[in-house]
Amino acid sequence: MEENKEKSTIVLFSGELDKAIAAFIIANGAAAYDHEVTIFFTFWGLNTLRKEGPVQVKKGVLERMFGWMMPRGASKLGLSRMNYAGMGPQMIKHVMKKHNVLTLPQLIELAREQGVRLVACTMTMDLLGLQKEELLDGIEYGGVAAYLGEAADGKVNLFI
Amino acid sequence: MEENKEKSTIVLFSGELDKAIAAFIIANGAAAYDHEVTIFFTFWGLNTLRKEGPVQVKKGVLERMFGWMMPRGASKLGLSRMNYAGMGPQMIKHVMKKHNVLTLPQLIELAREQGVRLVACTMTMDLLGLQKEELLDGIEYGGVAAYLGEAADGKVNLFI
Amino acid sequence: MEENKEKSTIVLFSGELDKAIAAFIIANGAAAYDHEVTIFFTFWGLNTLRKEGPVQVKKGVLERMFGWMMPRGASKLGLSRMNYAGMGPQMIKHVMKKHNVLTLPQLIELAREQGVRLVACTMTMDLLGLQKEELLDGIEYGGVAAYLGEAADGKVNLFI
Numbered sequence: 001m002e003e004n005k006e007k008s009t010i011v012l013f014s015g016e017l018d019k020a021i022a023a024f025i026i027a028n029g030a031a032a033y034d035h036e037v038t039i040f041f042t043f044w045g046l047n048t049l050r051k052e053g054p055v056q057v058k059k060g061v062l063e064r065m066f067g068w069m070m071p072r073g074a075s076k077l078g079l080s081r082m083n084y085a086g087m088g089p090q091m092i093k094h095v096m097k098k099h100n101v102l103t104l105p106q107l108i109e110l111a112r113e114q115g116v117r118l119v120a121c122t123m124t125m126d127l128l129g130l131q132k133e134e135l136l137d138g139i140e141y142g143g144v145a146a147y148l149g150e151a152a153d154g155k156v157n158l159f160i
Numbered sequence: 161m162e163e164n165k166e167k168s169t170i171v172l173f174s175g176e177l178d179k180a181i182a183a184f185i186i187a188n189g190a191a192a193y194d195h196e197v198t199i200f201f202t203f204w205g206l207n208t209l210r211k212e213g214p215v216q217v218k219k220g221v222l223e224r225m226f227g228w229m230m231p232r233g234a235s236k237l238g239l240s241r242m243n244y245a246g247m248g249p250q251m252i253k254h255v256m257k258k259h260n261v262l263t264l265p266q267l268i269e270l271a272r273e274q275g276v277r278l279v280a281c282t283m284t285m286d287l288l289g290l291q292k293e294e295l296l297d298g299i300e301y302g303g304v305a306a307y308l309g310e311a312a313d314g315k316v317n318l319f320i
Numbered sequence: 321m322e323e324n325k326e327k328s329t330i331v332l333f334s335g336e337l338d339k340a341i342a343a344f345i346i347a348n349g350a351a352a353y354d355h356e357v358t359i360f361f362t363f364w365g366l367n368t369l370r371k372e373g374p375v376q377v378k379k380g381v382l383e384r385m386f387g388w389m390m391p392r393g394a395s396k397l398g399l400s401r402m403n404y405a406g407m408g409p410q411m412i413k414h415v416m417k418k419h420n421v422l423t424l425p426q427l428i429e430l431a432r433e434q435g436v437r438l439v440a441c442t443m444t445m446d447l448l449g450l451q452k453e454e455l456l457d458g459i460e461y462g463g464v465a466a467y468l469g470e471a472a473d474g475k476v477n478l479f480i
Contacts, residue, residue, distance in 0.1 A: 171342075171346075171478070173338075173339070173342055173480075174400075175401060202342060203338050203342060204338075204400075204401050222411055222414060222415055223415070225411070226402075226411070229402055230402075283345075283419075283421065286415075286419045286421075287412065287415050287416060287419060287421065288415075289415070304345050304346060304348075304349035305349060305353075307346070307349070308346070308349050308350055308353050308355075308476070311475070311476045312326060312353070312355075312475050312476060313475075314475075314476070317476050317477070317478065318478075319342075319478040319479060319480050
C-alpha cells in the first residue's frame with residue numbers, strides 16, 4: 001500500500017444482480033485506475049458473497065428462515081426491475097454473454113485479483129444469521145468503524 | 161462548530177426500515193468519529209421523521225391520500241426486500257433485539273444526542289403534503305441549496 | 321471549463337420517476353452553484369433519456385423485448401413506491417404542477433441549458449439493446465473510465 005494511492009469505497013447494501021454488477025464494474029474500473037478500492041457488504045448485499053452450496057452451521061429458527069429465503073451467492077441474485085420470476089436475470093445473463101461482458105462471479109474474481117478488498121459487515125451478518133463459513137473464503141470482516149476509516153479518505157464513496 | 165471538523169452528509173430518499181437503519185448507523189458512526197453529520201430527508205425518507213399518532217392539519221384530498229398511504233414514523237417502515245406484509249420487519253426487529261442492536265427510534269435518538277443534524281426537504285414535504293406539525297419536533301428544514309452547501313465540503317456524501 | 325470549478329457526478333442507475341427527479345434537482349442545484357456536473361445514465365436510468373416515440377432500428381429479439389418492456393422516456397417512468405399501476409406518478413405530477421415544481425422533462429431541459437453533461441453508459445446500452453438513435457439527441461456516450469475520470473475529482477459523487 002503506497003501512501004499516495006487514491007481510495008474509493010462502495011457500500012453494497014442491495015442484493016440485486018444488476019446493482020451488484022454496477023458495483024463491481026465501478027470497483028474494477030477504479031482498481032484499474034490504481035485506486036485502493038474497498039467494497040463493504042451489508043444487509044442484502046451480503047448475499048453476493050454467499051457460497052453456492054448449503055453449508056452445515058448451527059442456527060436458530062429465524063436465522064435458518066432468513067438463510068432459506070435469501071439467494072445463495074452471486075449466481076442466484078434477481079434483478080431490481082423486470083425480474084419476472086427469474087426470467088429477467090436469464091435474459092440479462094444471455095445478453096451479457098453475447099456482448100462478452102464478464103459474469104458477476106467473474107467480476108468478483110477479477111476484483112480479487114486486482115486487490116479490491118471485500119469486507120463483510122459483521123453486524124448485519126448477525127442480524128441475517130449469516131456465519132463466516134457460509135461466505136466466500138478469504139474475505140475480510142468489519143463494521144461501520146472500518147468503513148468510515150476508509151471512506152473518510154475516499155475520493156469516490158458510493159452507496160449502492 | 162470547529163473549523164476543521166470533517167463533514168459528512170446523507171440524503172435519505174428511501175422510506176424503508178433497512179435503508180433507514182443503514183443510514184443512521186453510518187451517521188452515528190461518523191458522528192462518533194467527530195464528523196459533523198447532516199441527514200437530508202427527502203421523498204419517502206421523510207416518513208422516518210413522521211410522528212406516530214395522527215396530527216390534525218388542514219390538507220387537500222391528494223395530500224390526505226398520500227398521508228394515509230405512507231407509514232407514520234420510524235416504527236412503521238417496511239423492508240426493501242422480504243417485507244412479507246410486515247412479517248419481515250418483525251423478524252428483523254426480533255433479531256435486532258436479540259443481538260442488542262439499537263432500534264431505529266433509538267438510533268434516531270442517539271443521532272440527535274450526538275448532534276447529527278436532521279433536515280427535512282421542504283420541497284418534497286410540499287409534494288407529499290407533509291406539514292411541519294406532522295414531523296418530529298426540533299428538526300431543521302431546508303432545500304437543495306442547504307444540502308449542497310454541506311455536501312460540497314463533505315468527505316463522505318451518500319444517497320440512500 | 322475553468323481550472324478551479326468544483327466537479328460533481330451522479331450515476332443514475334434507477335429508472336423511477338421519483339429518483340430521476342431527485343437526481344436532476346441535485347444536478348441543477350449543483351450547476352447553479354457553478355459545479356461542473358455530469359450525470360452518468362446506466363441500466364434502468366437510461367430510460368430517462370429515451371425518445372418518446374418508437375424509433376426504427378434493427379434489433380435482435382431479446383433487445384426488442386427489453387425495448388418493449390422498458391418505459392420510453394422521462395414522461396413514462398413509474399415511481400419506486402406507491403406506483404399503483406401508474407396512478408402514483410399521476411398524483412405526483414399533479415401535486416408538482418400545483419406547487420409549480422418543474423416536470424422531469426423540464427428539469428432535463430434546464431440541466432442541458434445549465435451545461436450539465438448527460439452521458440449514456442455504452443456498455444449497458446448494449447446489454448439493454450438501446451441504440452443511439454433511440455436516445456435524446458446531443459447527449460454524450462462513455463463507459464466506466466469516463467465516469468471515474470470525473471468522479472475522482474468530484475466533490476459530490478452520488479449513486480442514485
